Amino acid sequence: MDFPRTFCRTLLALALMSGGYSQAAGTAHIITSLKPIELMVRAVATEDTRVTTLVPANASPHTYQMRPSERKALANADLIFWIGPSMETFLERLLTGEEFHDRAVALAPKDRAAVAEHNEEHKEHEEHQKEHAAHDQRKGHSDHDAHDHGNGEDPHIWLDPAQALTMVERIHAELSQLPNADETALNRNLEEFRTGLADTEQRIQKQLSKMKSVSLFTYHDAFSQFAEHYDLEIAGVMTLSPERTPGARHLAEVQDKLTRARNPCLLTEPQFNRKWWRSITDGIDITMSTWDPLAADIPADAKGYLKFQQHLADAVTACLPAK
DSSP, X not given: OOHHHHHHHHHHHHHHHHTGGGSOXXXXXXXXSSHHHHHXXXXXXXXXXXXXXXXXXXXXXXXXXXXXXXXXXXXXXXXXXXXXXXXXXXXXXXXXXXXXXXXXXXXXXXXXXXXXXXXXXXXXXXXXXXXXXXXXXXXXXXXXXXXXXXXXXXXXXXXXXXHHHHHHHHHHHHHHTSTTOOHHHHHHHHHHHHHXXXXXXHHHHHHHTTGGGOEEEEEESOOHHHXXXXXXXXXXXXXXXXXXXXXXXXXXXXXXXXXXXXXXXXXXXXXXXXXHHHHHHTTSOOEXXXXXXXXXXXXXXXXXXXXXXXXXXXXXXXXXXXX
């Protein structure tokens, strides 16, 4: 048993279950699915807002399994922020269900549309089910299994600062609607975030302008949002599915790209095993740098998202050849 991780998850579950109701009147209790979303909430929320995150920063949202105690804890939240079905698949059935859909806010634009469509279909299904319960129960199960939220696009939208700003604005709007919301403080925090983000972007653009001579490779397709925003080119992706080791054919293709690349650099991720990477990099002059899309080591405070962006940029520039 991994005792430290089990113990930490137990503490998290107990903290979540304590809920916002034990806090002083007017204190909001917010649950986020991932730490980067927590950073965005803290960027605009008032200091008395209680924010907790479900997926530990050292775990992968692709494989995470929520405990029953964490499921119960969601009932005490005033708001639940998540990216949406394209990312946190383990939350899809729960947060699009009747109990939570009015408090769960999907932040990805396409996922918001998908969730809204799901809710409408769910209502129609319930009405139809009353007339033909047995038949429609089977039909409803089949429809859900066939419904495809995946469209091949990178769902790690929080890595793109432009999309992050849109997400923060949505978070601000939702927090402003809570009872006893301090709109003056929320508005001030949002403006400070906008200014800080613009300054950070400008600094990072200048920092990353030196990267044209480096061929960037990533562990899985989680970097495109950041790369596109800052005009970086991804030369190759190690695996299309972060949960599985890629097949021999794909590995051979990536190895060939690495061999022919100019100043290749592999951006690794701390959430995934590194052992098989070594087999295709042996004998290749390659730099490795760790970047963390889940912001494990970033302080969860009002400046956290800005520090997160800088952390990503620093990981990229660590790929530059030594002078």
